[in-house]
Every structure is written in C-alpha cells, then in structure tokens.
Amino acid sequence: MGRAVAVIGTGQTKHGRRDDLSYPDLVREAVKKVFEDAGITPRDVDGVVYGSMPSMMEGVAYNHFYFADALRVVGKPLLRTETCGSTGQSVAHTAIHWVASGMADVILAIASEKENEGDAQATMMTILEPFLQVVIGGAPIAFSLQSREWMGYYHIDDAKAREAASIVSVDSHDGGLANPLAHIRVKLSKEDITNAPIITYPVRFYDVCPISDGACAVIFASEEKAKKICKKPAWVKGIGFRGEEYFIGDSSKAVWQSTIEASKEAYKEAGITNPLKELDVAEVYNPFSYQELMFLECLGLCPPGEAPDYVIKGTFSPGGELPCDPSGGVLCTNPIGAAGLIRVAEAALQVTGKAGEHQVEGAKLALSHAMGGAMQFNGVTILGSEL
Amino acid sequence: MAEQKEKPRKVAAMGMVPYEMALGPTWTRFFEGFKEKKILGTKCNKCGRVLVPARPFCSRCFEPMEEWVEVAQEGTIVTWSYVNYTYFGVTPDMIPLIGATIKLDGVDCGTGMWTQIGGFDIKDFELVTKKVKVGARVRAVWRRKRQGNFRDIDYWKIIE
Numbered sequence: 310m311g312r313a314v315a316v317i318g319t320g321q322t323k324h325g326r327r328d329d330l331s332y333p334d335l336v337r338e339a340v341k342k343v344f345e346d347a348g349i350t351p352r353d354v355d356g357v358v359y360g361s362m363p364s365m366m367e368g369v370a371y372n373h374f375y376f377a378d379a380l381r382v383v384g385k386p387l388l389r390t391e392t393c394g395s396t397g398q399s400v401a402h403t404a405i406h407w408v409a410s411g412m413a414d415v416i417l418a419i420a421s422e423k424e425n426e427g428d429a430q431a432t433m434m435t436i437l438e439p440f441l442q443v444v445i446g447g448a449p450i451a452f453s454l455q456s457r458e459w460m461g462y463y464h465i466d467d468a469k470a471r472e473a474a475s476i477v478s479v480d481s482h483d484g485g486l487a488n489p490l491a492h493i494r495v496k497l498s499k500e501d502i503t504n505a506p507i508i509t510y511p512v513r514f515y516d517v518c519p520i521s522d523g524a525c526a527v528i529f530a531s532e533e534k535a536k537k538i539c540k541k542p543a544w545v546k547g548i549g550f551r552g553e554e555y556f557i558g559d560s561s562k563a564v565w566q567s568t569i570e571a572s573k574e575a576y577k578e579a580g581i582t583n584p585l586k587e588l589d590v591a592e593v594y595n596p597f598s599y600q601e602l603m604f605l606e607c608l609g610l611c612p613p614g615e616a617p618d619y620v621i622k623g624t625f626s627p628g629g630e631l632p633c634d635p636s637g638g639v640l641c642t643n644p645i646g647a648a649g650l651i652r653v654a655e656a657a658l659q660v661t662g663k664a665g666e667h668q669v670e671g672a673k674l675a676l677s678h679a680m681g682g683a684m685q686f687n688g689v690t691i692l693g694s695e696l
Numbered sequence: 697m698a699e700q701k702e703k704p705r706k707v708a709a710m711g712m713v714p715y716e717m718a719l720g721p722t723w724t725r726f727f728e729g730f731k732e733k734k735i736l737g738t739k740c741n742k743c744g745r746v747l748v749p750a751r752p753f754c755s756r757c758f759e760p761m762e763e764w765v766e767v768a769q770e771g772t773i774v775t776w777s778y779v780n781y782t783y784f785g786v787t788p789d790m791i792p793l794i795g796a797t798i799k800l801d802g803v804d805c806g807t808g809m810w811t812q813i814g815g816f817d818i819k820d821f822e823l824v825t826k827k828v829k830v831g832a833r834v835r836a837v838w839r840r841k842r843q844g845n846f847r848d849i850d851y852w853k854i855i856e
C-alpha cells in the first residue's frame with residue numbers, strides 16, 4: 310500500500326441546520342478546528358482534497374472555487390473527488406493515496422454539505438439519468454427496495470427485521486445524545502421508532518437520516534511527519550473501495566458485492582482475519598437503520614442473513630462485542646458529502662481516545678465505511694492506534 | 697466584533713436547465729417496442745445474458761448486444777416498497793404507491809426502479825401486505841395511449 314499514513318488531526322462543525330452561516334464560513338469552522346487539533350498551520354500542508362455532493366445540491370458549480378479561501382488552498386495543489394454518499398471515503402482515500410505514494414507528506418482532506426439550502430431528494434433524482442431508471446424517484450425508495458430485497462433473499466421475518474432496525478435506531482440516537490456535534494439529539498424508545506409513520510415501507514420515520522448541514526476536515530501525514538507532529542496519531546491500517554454496474558437491477562443489492570469486496574481488501578491490508586473479534590468499534594454508514602443490518606453482514610461482521618439475531622442479542626450495541634456508530638452515525642447526522650469523512654474522523658477519535666462522552670473504552674482498532682453512487686460504490690477505511 | 701442585531705438572512709436562488717438527451721439507437725428501439733406493447737431486451741452472444749431495458753453493449757463482456765429478444769410480460773417480485781410520503785418527485789396525487797423490482801421470466805436482471813404494483817385498492821395497507829410479497833407473480837398492464845416511455849406500462853398486476 311505504499312508508505313504508512315496517519316491521521317494527525319480532525320475537525321468537525323456543529324452539525325444541524327446551519328443557516329446562521331454562509332457556506333464558506335461553515336467550511337472554515339471545520340478547517341479552523343482541524344489545524345487547532347493537529348497543531349500545525351496551512352504552511353505545513355502540501356495539498357488539499359475536497360468533495361461534496363454534485364452542483365445541484367450546492368447551488369453553485371464547483372463549490373471548491375467558492376471555498377478556495379476557506380480550504381486554505383491558495384498556492385497549493387487541489388484535487389476534487391466525489392462519489393455521492395461515499396464521497397467522504399473517496400476524499401480520505403485520495404489523501405491517503407497522495408501521502409502513501411510519497412508525492413506529498415501532509416494532506417488536508419475536507420468534505421462538506423449544506424443540505425438544507427437546496428433539495429436533497431431533487432439532487433438524488435439527478436444521480437440517475439431521467440429516462441431509464443427514475444420513475445418513482447429518490448433515495449428513500451431505493452434503499453427501502455434494497456432492504457426488502459435483503460429481507461426477501463434471506464427469508465427474514467418482517468417483525469424480526471423491524472425489531473432489529475428499531476434497536477439500531479435506538480442505539481444510534483443514544484449515540485447522538487452523547488455526541489455534542491450530532492444533529493439529532495433525542496432520546497427515543499423502541500416503541501417510538503416501531504410506531505412512527507411509514508415513509509417507504511418497511512422504513513419508518515426514525516429509520517431515516519435527517520437533512521443536515523456540516524463539514525469535516527482531516528489531516529493525513531506520512532510516518533515521519535506524523536511522528537514529528539503528533540503525540541498520538543491514528544494509523545491507516547487498510548483501505549478498500551469497489552464500484553459496480555450502473556443498472557440497479559443487474560446485480561444483487563442484498564448480497565452487496567461492492568461492500569463485501571471493499572471490506573475484504575481493507576481487512577487483508579490491515580491483517581484482520583476475524584473482524585468481529587479484532588475490531589473494537591465500527592462507524593458503519595447507516596442513513597437507514599435497515600440498511601445498517603445489511604451492511605453488518607456485507608462488511609463480514611456477522612454471518613449472512615443473521616444480522617437481526619446479532620443485533621437483537623446486543624452484539625453491536627453499546628457495551629456489546631463491537632459497538633456500532635457510537636457517534637450517532639448517519640442516522641443522527643447526514644451532511645451527505647461529509648458523512649463518509651465524518652466516519653473516518655470518528656474512527657480516528659476512537660482509536661486515539663479523544664471521542665469524549667461517546668468514547669468506546671480502550672478502542673484500538675476501528676472501521677469506517679460509506680456507500681454511494683447510484684447504489685454502486687462502497688469504501689472502507691480502517692484506523693488503528695498502533696503503526 | 698460588535699454585537700450584531702440582524703438575524704443572518706438567506707437569498708432565494710434557482711437554477712433550471714432544459715436538456716435534450718440522446719437515447720441512441722438501442723433505447724430508441726426499446727421504447728418504440730413499448731408503443732406496440734412489447735418489452736424488448738437484447739442478448740449478449742458471449743455470456744448469453746438477456747437484459748431489460750435493452751443495452752447497446754454488455755457491461756461484463758464489453759461486446760455489442762445486437763440480438764433483439766421480445767421477453768415475457770410476466771415475472772416475479774424481487775423486492776417492493778410502499779411509499780406513503782411526499783418528497784421531491786413524489787407528489788400527493790402519486791401516493792400511496794408501491795415500487796417494485798421485478799425479474800421478468802427469461803430475463804437475467806431485475807427491472808430496477810421503473811416498475812409499480814397496482815390494480816387493487818393500494819390505500820388498504822393490510823391488503824397490500826397480504827397480496828404483495830417477494831416471490832409473488834405479476835403481469836404488465838399497458839395504458840391505452842402509449843408514448844414510448846416507461847409510463848406506457850400503467851402498473852403491474854398481481855396474478856395468482
């Protein structure tokens with residue numbers, strides 16, 4: 310994988326409805342924090358990577374031009390990477406590749422979204438061309454169809470899947486409560502979630518992520534620089550990314566090959582053979598609670614078709630064998646372009662013991678993940694406390 | 697900084713761009729088939745897959761898919777969802793609706809997101825959960841007037 314790479318700092322905005330700030334001000338909030346956290350200045354940075362959702366969501370084409378000052382990119386090379394929901398993982402991977410290749414020593418990675426300014430669903434409908442695949446539109450139906458496909462494929466009973474999805478939602482919302490930067494911070498019971506109105510069956514209101522504004526910045530550095538600059542870096546142990554064909558019906562979304570293959574590659578690089586046992590915490594991309602169930606299987610964290618059983622027995626709950634999304638996950642905070650990079654930042658906080666109230670005690674090895682494209686891409690980044 | 701009295705405000709903005717998107721020969725012919733109540737797929741002569749919508753080339757073999765096949769108008773539900781919420785693209789007159797992916801007989805892929813189940817009182821959710829199941833059989837019901845797009849199939853009817 311080239312040279313060793315570490316995370317030497319992270320910065321997140323307060324996520325939520327941020328119409329108190331212009332978009333460049335929001336980006337600056339995260340960038341300012343990441344420099345404070347890393348204890349370096351923009352002069353120490355060799356290049357910048359940025360990503361967000363497409364122009365339709367941003368209200369301005371190529372928003373990295375608009376943000377140039379906030380990104381501290383003046384006088385430096387800039388790369389833009391975007392893959393829809395998995396943008397944040399792609400941005401992290403671009404920065405990691407850049408440092409691992411030896412072409413740069415310190416790279417600033419930033420991703421952001423001001424989802425409340427535009428219309429997220431309208432943007433989602435432009436992810437697919439308008440004549441072959443979009444008729445009934447939008448992300449909620451796409452991911453509900455995926456969840457039902459998974460339930461149908463493994464003959465998972467509606468009530469059992471419902472119970473597991475509710476537990477995922479309760480745990481995530483408890484995480485959001487413990488995370489001062491999370492957008493949604495409410496205490497919910499299993500009953501609140503199970504009895505919430507149907508959005509796109511089987512998905513109900515509290516199974517769905519919010520519309521959030523937020524930005525995230527992460528600084529990646531080479532081994533030499535990381536050891537010089539940072540007392541406790543989070544080391545990149547392995548990464549994996551996979552894409553799939555464009556037509557959604559062409560391959561199984563229940564046994565999702567891009568998730569399976571991306572995580573296998575990351576585990577191989579990290580030398581992980583039993584991820585459930587070896588990982589201490591996972592930041593799984595969970596914009597829909599049912600989708601997290603499918604991801605737990607495709608990420609190899611439990612056997613295929615058995616995620617509901619594992620969730621119901623508490624494996625992925627706080628205090629369980631592998632706590633998932635202690636930050637509240639995407640279910641509580643979804644600035645889409647940034648969501649995948651927030652997963653990376655949260656994994657870094659966990660393995661460096663800096664996660665505060667939502668810290669998983671003694672976490673040393675963490676998985677972060679995001680999916681994107683037209684249900685097409687999956688990216689995984691594994692961070693650890695030891696090189 | 698001096699104390700600021702005004703609440704930060706927003707400005708309205710709008711971007712609208714009309715497009716003329718080329719269908720190309722394959723998708724033109726595919727939608728012409730709809731006008732004649734035909735569902736046309738193309739077959740890859742290397743891997744043998746028949747795909748709907750018809751494809752100009754095989755995504756896996758990268759070979760042209762030039763052999764046209766009229767496929768069955770019956771199939772099996774792979775997955776479905778009940779939409780009872782409005783958001784962009786889903787207006788109040790459209791809901792509730794049942795989106796589904798259907799594997800047509802003899803076709804090697806699912807339909808994706810252009811197929812809807814109907815033909816009974818779908819406002820009755822209890823009835824929906826009784827009738828609509830993964831594995832249930834369905835048949836295409838065409839509109840009387842067809843224009844060569846996906847809306848030409850009014851809905852997919854559950855058959856026993």
Ligand SMILES: [Zn+2]
Binds near residue numbers: 743744745754756758
């Ligand atoms: Zn082929």
